[in-house]
Amino acid sequence: MSTPRALTIAGSDSGGGAGIQADLKTFQERDVFGMSAVTAITAQNTQEVTGIYECSEEAVTRQIEAVASDIGIDAAKTGMIASITIMKAVAQQVEKHRIHPLVIDPVMVAKSGDSLLEKEARQALKRILLPLAHLITPNLPEAEVLTGKMLDTDEKRRDAARHIVDMGADAVIIKGGHVTGDSADDLLFDGESFHVFSAPRLNTRHTHGTGCTFSAAITAELAKGRELLKAIQIAKAYITEAIRHPLNLGRGHGPTNHFAYRHFAQAEELR
Numbered sequence: 520m521s522t523p524r525a526l527t528i529a530g531s532d533s534g535g536g537a538g539i540q541a542d543l544k545t546f547q548e549r550d551v552f553g554m555s556a557v558t559a560i561t562a563q564n565t566q567e568v569t570g571i572y573e574c575s576e577e578a579v580t581r582q583i584e585a586v587a588s589d590i591g592i593d594a595a596k597t598g599m600i601a602s603i604t605i606m607k608a609v610a611q612q613v614e615k616h617r618i619h620p621l622v623i624d625p626v627m628v629a630k631s632g633d634s635l636l637e638k639e640a641r642q643a644l645k646r647i648l649l650p651l652a653h654l655i656t657p658n659l660p661e662a663e664v665l666t667g668k669m670l671d672t673d674e675k676r677r678d679a680a681r682h683i684v685d686m687g688a689d690a691v692i693i694k695g696g697h698v699t700g701d702s703a704d705d706l707l708f709d710g711e712s713f714h715v716f717s718a719p720r721l722n723t724r725h726t727h728g729t730g731c732t733f734s735a736a737i738t739a740e741l742a743k744g745r746e747l748l749k750a751i752q753i754a755k756a757y758i759t760e761a762i763r764h765p766l767n768l769g770r771g772h773g774p775t776n777h778f779a780y781r782h783f784a785q786a787e788e789l790r
């Protein structure tokens with residue numbers, strides 16, 4: 520079997536818990552060869568983002584060109600995109616190289632509260648990137664921005680999921696990290712039916728990079744050729760172990776533990 524190859528198009532997190540760093544760690548842990556196209560460099564730790572340095576359109580384009588034209592890409596994901604200019608460059612490359620399947624994590628705001636996507640780019644994302652998505656993975660506030668509605672009930676979240684697929688994504692999973700309750704339930708709509716991926720809600724402040732890690736794990740499994748539902752089931756088990764066994768780093772929202780499953784996983788599919 521050839522080595523599965525995955526590309527992340529995202530921002531760099533100097534703190535190592537989110538962004539490109541989380542994605543590459545996750546790809547590696549899932550036995551997938553990871554490649555990157557950096558869209559922005561952030562100076563960031565578990566408490567705050569102290570600087571954002573956007574890459575040029577040319578820099579982003581050339582990184583994607585370089586890997587697509589030589590190494591090849593079995594699956595890709597996007598994370599922090601920073602601006603409309605970068606978003607357009609990414610969309611152009613995805614179309615040019617027919618990069619598929621593409622997982623879009625519509626990163627808008629970090630857990631520290633700092634904005635990672637220009638306000639005006641949030642609506643452009645619907646038009647430019649969303650229609651290219653095999654799967655889009657908004658958290659609750661991101662799903663509210665995409666639909667322009669408050670999603671405070673399960674019924675409203677189901678309507679929102681239908682609405683997001685109508686906008687052009689093949690499938691959407693509205694993540695449950697920001698929903699209150701005893702379980703962290705992620706709601707998938709694949710254009711035909713709904714599926715809920717459930718795990719106990721873990722009482723921890725160490726959730727920096729959960730979204731990046733989850734979407735990277737899905738991407739890694741898709742790169743292996745797995746079906747979407749199976750890929751999400753494995754990714755959910757992976758992120759749950761990563762949250763369950765924190766590394767206790769930093770004074771704020773610490774990173775998840777990307778190698779937890781190696782030491783602790785009960786879940787058969789993570790082996």
Ligand SMILES: Nc1ncnc2c1ncn2[C@@H]1O[C@H](COP(=O)(O)OP(=O)(O)O)[C@@H](O)[C@H]1O
Nearest residue numbers: 658694695696697703704719720721729730733
């Ligand atoms: N406290 C928690 N306990 C268990 N799972 C969680 C917790 N917080 C987030 N998750 C899970 O982590 C994944 C990422 O979700 P979320 O935190 O909502 O994304 P984001 O980092 O984009 O805000 C989802 O599978 C979600 O259910």
Ligand SMILES: Cc1ncc(COP(=O)(O)OP(=O)(O)O)c(N)n1
Nearest residue numbers: 530537538629630727728729730731
């Ligand atoms: C560079 C960079 N990219 C993305 C994020 C957001 O990551 P996410 O997985 O949504 O987790 P939180 O940071 O919101 O906990 C980031 N912080 N930095």
